Structure formats: structure tokens, C-alpha cells
Amino acid sequence: MSDGSQRDPQSRGGTAGRAGWAVGVLGVLALLLGLPWAARGRLPEPVATHWAGTHPDGSTSLTAAALFPAAVWAVAAAVATGARWHGGAQARLWSAVGLAFGGALLTGAQTSIVSANLDHPSWQEARSPDIGVALSLLAAVSAGLAAWRLTPHGDPGPRATTAADGPRLELPAGRRAVWISRAVNPWLGLLAAVAGLGAAGSALAAFAGLGGPAWALTAPLVVVGLAGAGCSSVRARVTERGLTVAFGPLGLLSRHWAPEEIASARAEQRTPAQVGGWGYRLSGLGTTVMLRRGECLVIRPRTGADFAVSADDAERGAALLNAVIAHRNT
Template identity: 55%
Template sequence: MTVRTNAKRRNGARWGAAIWVVGVLAALAVLPPAASSRLPERLATHWGSSSSPDGSMPLWAAALFPALLWAALVTPLLFAGRRGGAPARAWVDAVLLSGGVFLAGVQASIVRANLDRADWRDAGSVGAGVTITAVAAVAAGLLGWLAGRRGVHSAPESPVAAGLVMEIPAGERFVWLSRTANPWLHLTAALTGLVAAAGVLAAACGLIGLQWTLIAPFAIASVLVLFCSSVQARVTDSGLEVAFGPLGWPRRRWSAGEIDSARMEVRTAAQVGGWGYRLSGLGTTVMLRAGECLVIHPRKGAEFAVSVDDAERGAALLNTLSSNESGRK
């Protein structure tokens, strides 16, 4: 089996993780001071079995304590992610996402419960807010684990195949895989997502109403850019599969019989009209970085190109599989 991966595929993920860590830290520390004019001097921070507050902290401590808790959680996790390999990184992603969502949600619930109260003993209940936060944290953790698993690929490289076709010994199967990520698109997705998250948190605290005209555009932009910020191309006996985004969805597939030919071609963003998923006179191009692209010419429809490393080897394997499929018909 021959597998080729992009050595820089984790750059964008590291940028996203850094922005997430800093964003959660800022949210935890800033939320209570931002609402200080509407909060009592001490905030209710603990509720007993009767859903009545039975513990409090000064406003500064209510801001500092969860921020320190987040820092204490993040530090060993980041170390484990760097030292533990790809499987460990999947769990690190899961805990980072779920932990950040849970702490930020609980902080927002606490601020909302204390909002416009003269004394912390009069604070409202946080039960509903914490329940919703827990569900959201579990969902975020699952998504983080799935996204982290997409990066688990390890196999030795074999010599680069020369020419436009690849010789496959009888009884053997070859698989080609390459993944590319654009860290600037990851950064854009993270920043727009943080703006949307900040709007949701402010609304959860009761500081503003739920401003969908602000939240929705940034949230949609974040998701769309995230799906176009990384791509994975894989060639197997079944043909070509191109998966988008950290979760590998959506996907496009072409069977070997549907591909007339494949080649490596150098393209730039200027040629195809920009970055991301582009439609132009050259057909469809997934442009994440300038340089070599795997280009296929389907038997039906326009050409499709994706900017990944080692495109010549992928094209050679596709041409061989396509030729073998035509020979069997």
C-alpha cells in the first residue's frame, strides 16, 4: 500500500486550537466585568439541592477562577497532544471543545442568574442553563473527536512512480492519499466563529437580545469557510474520493470507470478565481495553495482539480485503474 500525506496538514488545526483556547479564556474572564453594572458585589456561584444559591465569590474571583481552571485544563492537554501522536490528538480535540463549551456555558448561566439582583442570595436558578450547556458540551466533544480522527494516517512512503501510469504487481493493491489544509482559511473560520459565539454568549448572559442578524451571517460564514479550508484526496480501487473539512464531509466520488484520464497540473489562485471551491473556465478547482494539483477529466462533465501534494503519483494510479476498468469492459 502506498500512502502520501501532507506534512503540513496540522498547521491550520493548530491555529484553530490556539484561537479557541484564547477565545474561551477571554470569554471566561471578560463576561462578569462586562456586566458589572448590573451585577451585585458578590456573585452567586454555587447552588444547593433546593436550587437556591448557597455560595458566592467577589466579582473579580468569579472572573479569575474559571479562567485559571481553563488554563489548568489546557496546559497538560496541549502537552499530551504534542507528545501522544495522532490518536491522542483526537481525544485532546474532544476535551478542548467540550471543556471550553461547558465552562463558557456555565459562566454565562452564572452571570445571567445574578443579573439585576441586589444581593447574590436572590440569584435565580442555573439548572436549565447548565443542562443545555452539558448537552452542547457532549455534542462538541463528539465533533472534536471525529475531526481529530480524520488526521490519523500513518504509513511508510514508497518511491515515487515515474510516468503517467503506475505498474501494479498482480495480487497487490495500491492506495494513494494526500491531505492539504490552508491555515489562513482556518484562521478566518475561527475568527468568524468566535464573533458568532460571542453573540450567543452575550445573549445567554442576558446582556443583549438574541441578535440573529449578527450571529447568523458570522456562523454561516465560519461553517462554509471551515468546509473549504482543508481537503483530502484518496485513490483506491474504487476510484477517487475527495473529502472536505475536518470531518471529511461533504464528499465527492468518481469511480475508476467514470474517469477518462488524470494528470498533474500546476495552478494558481489567480487562474481559478481565488481560494476555496472555485468554478471557472478550467472547471472546478479546490484551491487551498498554489502549485501542483491533481486534475481529472471525467467521461462526463467538466474537469475537476484539487490542490494536493504528490499529485503526479495520484494521477498515475488513477490512469492505471481507469485503464484496467476499461479493459474489463
């Protein structure tokens, strides 16, 4: 038994997905232009932009140093955006990977140049940016790998049309079954992206030496970004080992219930108003991971309160989980 509940990632994100893409593109552009502008009173004119070993051997005007990487980014973003919205799954994948890698590399290089020139009377006295360049490459590779991990690698298969006739599935002897459903709240993802971009900007400014207060702004933005990311998506998986619910796009945090820990499972319609809002909520109904109104998979543990999670095709997931529970009890 396989999951047929996943939808096309393009339709799942909708307007918020396009908004998140725009926030990323415009945010990187703002960093490329804003870092030199914010430090203009502490930079020489022109600034060092090329080094032979540890010694600067090339310079350009501050205006050009800001506009050139911004222009490169604008062209790259335009190409990637065209591939994302008009290409297939592989085009979407590689446009996301390339844009994440390029954005991190360009912002890291710009930060390194600003930091190397900061508070020096002439470009010939600029420091070596070796450490900044190494960190930029590391950040670019990490960003590319994260985009590879988060972007679907292929078009989803056809949506299954069969459903369970009752609260329990009859599984043939020896047959293994799995049910997987993923729910996404693109607006919480957008909040995480905005907060993460703000945290990156303030951290880059602080790293470049533009002021200690930037570090104080980084911490709360990181907290908001991580909280938003953790609540922006959820994946529920039912196998013969029970139910596992993984949180966030990377699924690094998860909860697991073995079949013997669950009394029963059911599908139920719930709304944010019933459970007190969006995200991970505690209410009189128990714990609910509310990403969108509507269908939820609900389990009743043998000890403790009910647990519910937003999930497409929740009735079939509950039916399979009940079958697994019944099989363990026989």
C-alpha cells in the same frame, strides 16, 4: 498500494496552527472574563454561584466569579499547551480533547451563572441554572468528541519514495489499491476558528440575556466559519470505485466520480492566480479546489469541465485512477 503523502500534522499547520491554538485559548479566556463584565450593570453583588437543588445557597463577588474560572482555564491551557508541543501524538490528542471539553464546560457554566443572576436584585433570588448546566455538559462532550475526531491519533508513517513511471500503474490481477492524499490550508482554518469563536461568544451573550442584537451577529459569523472550515482542508481518495473528494475537517460534504464517469486523470501544477484565488474556484480551467499552490490531481470527466484538487503525490494518484479506468474499460 498505500498513501505515503501525508505529512506530520505539526509541520503542516506551522505558524497558523500555533495561531489557531492561541486564538482558541485566548478566546475562551476572553469569554470567561468578558461575560460577567458585559453584564455587570444587571447583576447583583455578590452573585449566586452555587445551588442546592433549585435554590441558591452560595455566592461570591462578581470579580471572583470572573477571575476564578479564568485562572482555572489559564492553568489548564498552560498544561495542555506544554503537552501539545513537547509530547508525542497521544499527548497532542488528549491535550486537544481535554482543552476542548474544559473550554466548553467552563464557558457554558459561566454563561449559566450570568443568566441565572441577570436582573435579580440579590443573589438569593437567582434562578436555577439547571437547563444551562445540562446544555453546558452536552456542549462539552460534543467539543471533546469533535477534538478527538479532528486530532491525529498516531504519528504518521514514513513517506513513500516510490512513484509511478508513467501515467498508468500496472496492477497485479486481484490486487486492490488505494491512494489517499490530504491538503490543508491552515489560514482558512484559522479564519474559521476566529469566526466560530465569535459566533459562540455572541450566541452565549444572547443566551445569557445580554441583548437581542447578539443573535444578528451570530448568523453571519456562523456562515463565515462554516465556509472557512469547508474550504480549509480536503481529502482525495482513489480506489477501484473511482475518485472521492471530501471537504472540511469532518468530510461531511463530498463529491464522487465512478471510473466510467472519468475520461482521464493527470497531475498538474496550478496557482491561485490561475484559478482566481483560494478555496472552491470556477475558472476557464474548470473547477479547482485550491488550498495551496503547486501539485493538483486533475480529472477530465466524460461530461462537463475538468475538476482539480490540491493534492500531494498527485501523479501517483492520477496513475492509479487511470489504471482503474482502463481496467473498467476492458
